[in-house]
Structure formats: C-alpha cells, structure tokens
Amino acid sequence: MLVFDHVSKCFGDLRAVDDLSFELEAGEVFGLLGPNGAGKTTAINMAVGLLEPDEGVVRFADEAFDRDPRDAENRRSLGLAPQSIALYEQISGADNLRFFGRLHGLRGSDLEERVAACLDFADLTDVGKKVVSKYSGGMQRRLNLAVAIIHDPELVLLDEPTVGVDPQSRNAIFERVEQLRDGGKQVVYTTHYMEEAQRLCDRVAILDRGRLMALDTVPALIEAHGGPGNLVVRTGDGESRHETTDPLGTLAELQARQAVDHFQYLPPDLETVFLNLTGRALRD
Amino acid sequence: MNKIVAMAAKDIHILFRDKLGFFFTIFFPLMMAIFFGAMFAGLSRGPASIPIVLVDADRTAGSARFVERLETAGGLAIERIPGDQALEQVRRGQTAVLVTLRPGFGAALDNPFVATPEVEMSVDPTQFAAAGMVRGVLLEAAGAELQAFMGDPSRMSATNEQNRRLIEQVTPPSTARDDLLTVLDQIPRIPALIDEAGLGSVTAGATGGFGPPLEIEQTQVQAQRRGPTNSYATSFAQAMLWTLIGGSVSFSMSIAIERSRGTLMRLLVAPITARQLLAAKGLACLGATLFTSSALITLGITVFDVTPTSYPLLALALLCGSICFCGIMMVLSVIGKTEQAAAGVGWGIALPFTMLGGGMVPLFLMPEWMQTLGNISPMKWTLMAYEGAIWRGFTLSEMLLPCAVLVAIGVVAFTLGARNLRWETG
Ligand SMILES: Nc1ncnc2c1ncn2[C@@H]1O[C@H](COP(=O)(O)OP(=O)(O)OP(=O)(O)O)[C@@H](O)[C@H]1O
Ligand SMILES: [Mg+2]
Numbered sequence: 001m002l003v004f005d006h007v008s009k010c011f012g013d014l015r016a017v018d019d020l021s022f023e024l025e026a027g028e029v030f031g032l033l034g035p036n037g038a039g040k041t042t043a044i045n046m047a048v049g050l051l052e053p054d055e056g057v058v059r060f061a062d063e064a065f066d067r068d069p070r071d072a073e074n075r076r077s078l079g080l081a082p083q084s085i086a087l088y089e090q091i092s093g094a095d096n097l098r099f100f101g102r103l104h105g106l107r108g109s110d111l112e113e114r115v116a117a118c119l120d121f122a123d124l125t126d127v128g129k130k131v132v133s134k135y136s137g138g139m140q141r142r143l144n145l146a147v148a149i150i151h152d153p154e155l156v157l158l159d160e161p162t163v164g165v166d167p168q169s170r171n172a173i174f175e176r177v178e179q180l181r182d183g184g185k186q187v188v189y190t191t192h193y194m195e196e197a198q199r200l201c202d203r204v205a206i207l208d209r210g211r212l213m214a215l216d217t218v219p220a221l222i223e224a225h226g227g228p229g230n231l232v233v234r235t236g237d238g239e240s241r242h243e244t245t246d247p248l249g250t251l252a253e254l255q256a257r258q259a260v261d262h263f264q265y266l267p268p269d270l271e272t273v274f275l276n277l278t279g280r281a282l283r284d
Numbered sequence: 285m286n287k288i289v290a291m292a293a294k295d296i297h298i299l300f301r302d303k304l305g306f307f308f309t310i311f312f313p314l315m316m317a318i319f320f321g322a323m324f325a326g327l328s329r330g331p332a333s334i335p336i337v338l339v340d341a342d343r344t345a346g347s348a349r350f351v352e353r354l355e356t357a358g359g360l361a362i363e364r365i366p367g368d369q370a371l372e373q374v375r376r377g378q379t380a381v382l383v384t385l386r387p388g389f390g391a392a393l394d395n396p397f398v399a400t401p402e403v404e405m406s407v408d409p410t411q412f413a414a415a416g417m418v419r420g421v422l423l424e425a426a427g428a429e430l431q432a433f434m435g436d437p438s439r440m441s442a443t444n445e446q447n448r449r450l451i452e453q454v455t456p457p458s459t460a461r462d463d464l465l466t467v468l469d470q471i472p473r474i475p476a477l478i479d480e481a482g483l484g485s486v487t488a489g490a491t492g493g494f495g496p497p498l499e500i501e502q503t504q505v506q507a508q509r510r511g512p513t514n515s516y517a518t519s520f521a522q523a524m525l526w527t528l529i530g531g532s533v534s535f536s537m538s539i540a541i542e543r544s545r546g547t548l549m550r551l552l553v554a555p556i557t558a559r560q561l562l563a564a565k566g567l568a569c570l571g572a573t574l575f576t577s578s579a580l581i582t583l584g585i586t587v588f589d590v591t592p593t594s595y596p597l598l599a600l601a602l603l604c605g606s607i608c609f610c611g612i613m614m615v616l617s618v619i620g621k622t623e624q625a626a627a628g629v630g631w632g633i634a635l636p637f638t639m640l641g642g643g644m645v646p647l648f649l650m651p652e653w654m655q656t657l658g659n660i661s662p663m664k665w666t667l668m669a670y671e672g673a674i675w676r677g678f679t680l681s682e683m684l685l686p687c688a689v690l691v692a693i694g695v696v697a698f699t700l701g702a703r704n705l706r707w708e709t710g
Contacts, residue, residue, distance in 0.1 A: 048553045049553070050549060050552055050553065070556045073555075075553060075554060075555040076555050078553070080549070080550070080553050082546050082549050084546050085543070085546065085548050086545060086546030086547045086549055087547065088294065088298060088300040088545075089545070090298045090302060091294070091297060091298060091301065095294075095297070099290060099291075099294045100550065100554065102286065102287065102290035102361060103287055103288070103290060103291070103551070103554040103555070103556055104554060105286075105555070107286070131301075147550070186449060187394070
C-alpha cells in the first residue's frame, strides 16, 4: 500500500507539498482534489519515485513488504498516466503499448495479449495500427491511460486524466476508471473537478497550496465541512435563496407564508467543502 | 538486455519514421558525396601555397642551391624529412606530394650539356591538381637555374673546360672528338651571338637545344599498390562523416524530445535503470550510424566504383567512427536540453569541427596552424580512418592510431555525457 508519512517537498522557497500524510486502502479509488498548483503532480511524482521528498518518507508497505518507490519490484507494480500526454507520436498506438510492455518484461504471446487487451480497454482497437500523431486529443488521452496499465499493475496513478477532453470522452474515461476499480486495482486519481472526485473517488484528499485540508469519504467530507445546503424557491415575488440544513422544514415554512410555484434544493457538495475549508472557490 | 534492445529498436524505428531526420542522416550526405565527387572529378584547384615534402638524395651544392631557389620562389611550403618517412607521410595523406632530388641532380644542374637533372614526384592520386602545380613550380625553378647558368659566361666556360678535360681523358684523339670539342668551345658564345643577331626577344629565356630543364618522373603512391582511385572515394568518406554527424545530432535531439514529450518520465518510472537507458541510447545511435555509414559506402562501392583497399579495416573504421560519434551524441544531449537547443548546439559544434577536420575543404589547403589545430577534431580522425581503409591503403598498424583516438574520444565523451545528463523531466 502506498503510504505518505509527513512528506514535504520544496522548490526554492515554495512548499509545493507540505506535511502530507495518508495511507491508501485496498481496492479504493483515492482522489487528490485541489486547484492548479495545489501540489497534486508533485505528490504523484514522489509516489512514483521521480522526485525525492525533502522531509518525510514515501513507502510501499504492508505486512509482507516495505519498499522504496524506486525499488524495481515496486515499479513493476505501479502504472503512471502523466498529466501531459506522454507517448511516442511517430509510432502507432499498438507499438507504443508494445514498447512499454517490453520494458516491463512482457514478451511473445503474453505481450500481444496485453496489447490487444489495452487497445480494447482504450477503445482503440480499430486504430491501433495508426500513428499516434493522427489520433484525436481524446484518443491520445485514452492511450495515455492504457499505456499505464500495459503491465497490469496493482496501483494505477492517474494525473488529471480528463484534461482537455470533451464530455463524451470524459465519460469514457470515468468508465475505464470504474472498470479498473472493479478489477481490483487501487487507483490514485488527481483532479481539480469536484464532480469527478465526487463521482469516482471512495476517499478524497483535499489539497490546497501543498497542505492537506481534509481527507475522508465524500459524504463524510460534506457532512463535516459542507455546511447548509441551499433551497431556491420561486414565488410571485420572484426567486430567492435560503440556506438550510432542513430543506423540507424550510420549504413548509416558506409555503405557509406565500405560495411557492417552484423550488430546487442544492445540497452542499465538494465545492462548498473546499470553499468552507479554504475561503476560496475551487475554480478561479 | 532485452529491454535495452527494445529501447534501441524503438529509437531507430522513430529515427527512420522521421522524414527530416532520415534526410539529414542519409540523403543529404549522399547528395553531397555525389555532388562533390562529380565536381572534383573535373575541377582543378589553385591553392596559394602547396605543402610538399622534399628529399634531397643528391646532397651537393647544386641541389642545395635548387632547394633554396624553390623555397624563395613561393607557391610551395617545403618540409624536409628523411626519405622513408616522407613517403609514409604522403601515403597517409598528410602531404600531397613528395619531391625527391635524385643523386646526380647537382652535377646535372651545373653541367646541362651532359645531363638533365632528375626529380621524382610521388603523388597522392586524389590530389593530382596540387601535383600539377608542384610540377609547374619545379620546371620554372629548373628553367631559372638554367638561365642563370647561361647568363654567366664564366660558369659556362668553367664547365666547358671541365667537359673538355673529361672528353680528352676518356676518348682517344679522332676527328669526331676534335669536332665535338670545337662545338663545345662555341657554346659559351651562344648568348652573345643571339644578342648580336637581335634575336634576344624571340628566344628570351630559351632553353632550346637543351630539351626540358628538368626530368620529372611522377609516381602515384597508391597506384603502386592497386588500381586507380576516383574522386568519389574522397567524397564518400566525407559523406560517411556527415551521416555520423547527422545521426549524433538526431539522437541527442531524441533525448531532449523524450524529455519534452514526457516519455522520459515513463521510462524513468519503468523497471529499468538509468544505466540501461543510457546503454540503449548508445546502442541505438551506434546501430543507426553504423547502418547509414555502411549503406553509403556500399552505394559508393556498387554504383560509384569506389574500391576499398581493405574490407576488414573498413569495417573497423566504420565501427570506431560510430563509437566516437555516439560518445559525442551523449555530450550534445547534455548541452542541448530542448529539441531546438540540441539541434542548434549539435550543428553549431559540428560545423566548425568538421571544417577544421577537413570535412569540407581538404586539409592541405589550410594554413599549417589550422591543420595542427585540426588534430583536436574528431572529424579529422574519422576521415583518416575512413580514407585509410577506402583508398589510402593503411595497414592494420597504421589504422590503429586513428581508431584508438576515435574510440578514446567516444568512451570519454560518452562517460562525461552520461555522468552529466540530467534526468529530471520538468
Ligand atoms: N520543478 C519545479 N520547479 C519549481 N517549481 C515547481 C516545480 N514543479 C512544481 N512546481 C511548483 O510547485 C507547485 C505545485 O505544482 P504541482 O504541479 O504539483 O501542482 P498541481 O496540483 O499538479 O497543479 P496543476 O493542476 O496545475 O497540475 C506549483 O506552484 C508549481 O509552480
Ligand atoms: Mg498537476
């Protein structure tokens, strides 16, 4: 299991990650939610051993083992889909998969099986032989993800896998992530879209300026930090908003005073959680 | 090993996919080879001062005077070294022409009635143009020498006196002998008689009656060993050098590209070591440059009649040249962090070094200090190795020096580059 133990990383004066601690649990999709510059990518890079923490330790540990991220054995068990698309554009999608598969020691029919499975996973079977530079942005994103799992790793780290894709492709990626989880993988998923975290993640760590603001399941976070929801009602006088933790009670109260033509309840969400925790909106 | 091969194969695959990279690594050098080969086949060049080595096998006052005249005449930069070393120097291509003053040279110079001074020119066959110019300078100097002799009645009389005694000593009296002696007596009067007859302008500088003032026997240094070479032999060697340069620049760019496209990050996360990664880059560069340089020379051999003097040595030269440039590739990729920087740095360094190493203009046309400076250019050693195997007829031991230099440069550069290569991806 991936463990961050009081990990900090500085770039000059900037503390990109500041005293971050968490521990992954089996079979979960773990979200790192935060705005641009929160330190998500820095955390991911430390998790895979590309960066060394200045303070604290990153380990892969359970009862049976305790490994450094750079350990070769460990590298075989994790897959990274970097935030920016990292593919060889001049060769085909299948050749990209084949190449990274070989790097992970796959060969012969095992390799070809995995290549076919990953092309299928990314819904690229038809275009597998085409060079990657001819792919659309969404297709490249999906291949970027598929390359991360060519060696069937136990832990998959996805750094903002939906950046720059249309809603349809985004949905396709959500389904892939759910498929991974259902297949028993652990997934670390970074995003600055709270809807994504809310939909996909079992637990979410909210990061801001390198610091961990809160870490829990989505309902628990909302329960703890969401505050009241909003009841929006329309009457003859127009539209009005009412903060409430008891929408039914509030609605009855309002209706007793004046006829309500229309109402809508907006429950607190991760957006409000973030706002309440940091005093800022998640998106600028 | 499997992983290293996979990485190297991927790089080569990408290199040959990239049309522009492919152009610069093989078609561009090939076109240069054909262009310059054809051009030099029909072109004579006129350098300001041609370096020659000179051996004075005569060692008389006369030969010394002739050498002095050559030195002051201009047009030649004369180096004097012992005979066997001199020939080696031409054979290795360090000097275009060897001029040997044969024994008896001085005596013939001082007695043109009896003999013609003889020189031998040993010529690098690819530098026939330079040889032609040397020949001209020699003839001119010999002509001037003869004229000086003719213009000096006292020297002429002294020689005459000497000849007369010689004839009297060795032949018994006869009418033929008497006639010959009478003719001899008249010879010193020739210049005066020409003047008297008012023929000075017509026969100015005349050496007529004595034949050419100098007998030149020209030998081709390589021609003694095998058939004639052609100008494509030189231009293909240069093209092979260019393909190494193109290949090393392309591969140094490929590391920068891996960095900027983020694939380096994937490689670093994969279960391979930095050492394996470096080995793969080196192997890919080695494979690609070996392939392109071999392809070029194969074309030269099959289509342009280039006939290497030794195929095993050619293989050795190809290998050592590629090793050298793979090392250089590593250094280039340290200096050029981005694609553009890598390309700029690569070509920016390659061009002056290539010029210095004789990859553009033949070395003998350059000032001496520049030729000495050329020793620091890997391009020079590469050309020496290639040419040594293609047409200079190097022996294995002669091949060892350039090859050792190339491998040393390659290993040192690769190590330096590999140590300083920054793997960070950001
Ligand atoms: N190599 C680096 N050198 C200097 N500063 C860096 C470096 N990498 C990241 N930073 C800084 O560290 C902070 C955190 O960056 P990081 O990339 O981890 O954020 P992020 O949460 O991934 O943001 P985004 O959503 O934009 O990807 C930022 O302020 C960034 O400018
Ligand atoms: Mg990021």
